[in-house]
Amino acid sequence: MAASALRGLPVAGGGESSESEDDGWEIGYLDRTSQKLKRLLPIEEKKEKFKKAMTIGDVSLVQELLDSGISVDSNFQYGWTPLMYAASVANAELVRVLLDRGANASFEKDKQSILITACSAHGSEEQILKCVELLLSRNADPNVACRL
Template sequence: VAGGDEGSDSDDGDWDIGVVCQEPQQLDQMWQADRNEALKKALFRGDVSLIEELLNSGISIETSFQFGWTPLMCAASVANFAVVRLLLDRGANACFEIDKYTALMASCTAQASEENILNTVELLLSRNADPNLTCRKQMTALMYAARKGYPRVVAFLVAHGSHINAQDENGYTALIWAAQHGHKSVILKLLELGADKNLQTKDEKTAAELAKINKHLEIFSLLSLAANHLQGRYHKAVEQEAICKFLTAVSDHSVGAYSAFHDMEVFLHGLGLEHIKGLLKERDIALRQLLAMQKDDLIQIGITNPGDQRKLLDAIIDLQVEEIKFEDISEIMKLEL
């Protein structure tokens, strides 16, 4: 029995000694590490009340996690608007960057709804985040948003001073990034806002060429036909999109079947002008003839609505600027992508 008691006393003694041997500094470090881990989990869960509780307990708003990320970087990377707002209100630095990667860039690459990303971006910009800062690869927040395919975010960044034609270390612009990844809505928005489609990468590739290389047929067609003279000022994207639809429809038919394909109907449908089809058919006007007309010609054949005239004339100019004749379009679409 004595032996058993002795063993029991020995166990208790070891446990007591273990506790006593913990230095106060070590205990503080353990406690801090636990709180940091709890904060990190709360950030990614979006647990606002727990985050507030942890901040109130004394944990720093600029606590550094793995790779030097702060709570704001973590919240921005998942575009959690409520958490980002809380952290900014508690003093987080909206311009924080780690290795030249900013919270604004992190929000533009978030895997979240575009609505959440847009709200987060708007909030960061309202707290003086700089949209033109570049990462180590010279990419801006606009380029990240274009690469991910967020047209509303792209428009908002440009409206708030982001340089639309800035180029990264490889010469890529926001437009080129969008073309490479096949984001048509972003491309239409960038063209509308004045992006230069003729800028080249360091490998001397344009946005259209990279779209072709990456097999984005519709985007290649769109960029090939975009009118240079319209860039740099606001214009409706519908005409370019109409031509894009027309080319795609042509590409869906074999060359043999092309002669029987009703090109005029496709063209008018793309422009939303189906209602003038009967008028043109009645006057036996072919698409080649229509594409050579000017305003007076349109009036003469009975197209008197100013809106209809504008749509047609803009589409005609888009084709003429690039010197692409209608009879060549089917050949363009046969290019190997």
Template sequence: MATSTLRGLAVAGGGESSESEDDGWEIGYLDRVPQKLKGPLPTEEKNETFKKALTTGDISLVQELLDSGVSVESTFRYGWTPLMYAASVSNVELVRVLLDRGANASFDKDKQTILITACSARGSEEQILKCVELLLSRNADPNFACR
């Protein structure tokens, strides 16, 4: 008798790369329990924890890190923001949290907008549509020329 494995949320792959085989980004689907900070973290460690929370879709940890002073407009290698990562996997709840915290819905990096990233995201059609609608409701510019 075959057993099926349920997948968790799709997680962002971003554009991170490095010389090592383990660059800290987890790509694919993850089933994780929400994490909590155990105490104050140094800035560098806080940024790495933030990146991992974004890629795993850990909304409560993202909120906790934003509360602790991590910028909602942080940028990672290649200039992607947290909102771009959330939109790239159609994580509507995370997109909403980031927008509520002041993330710029009209941000672009090298003519790649958050709206275009959401439109070409991995995820169900329903999740992509919800994400796009949310971004448009928060002033994402649909007329921005993209690549």
């Protein structure tokens, strides 16, 4: 992807301050400049890097952090998993990586499934369709009752 195509994509964000008690995530628009781990990090720093990588859609850093032991089914605010965040912004490339790493495509939280989250995502129709197709191909249950 060209650098200009990487900017301005909607992404799930982690905008919390040190004074905050929650693990807040916000939807935003950020530059997707790829990052690399330069040293071994303590688990809390890894989790923060993971959130940032998810925020900017940095697939290579997400893969590196998963390789370093971060759980593909980590829980964030409201109990959402990384796959749910990736689906919420229709990031098909990140959805594929997380599914390839064993993320649960049938996860649901309070009757909000990943499939429903993908269908109501912020993104292009093409990206939403790719995410939905990926989830269905990985056994996402379309029959989960929805709270909507």
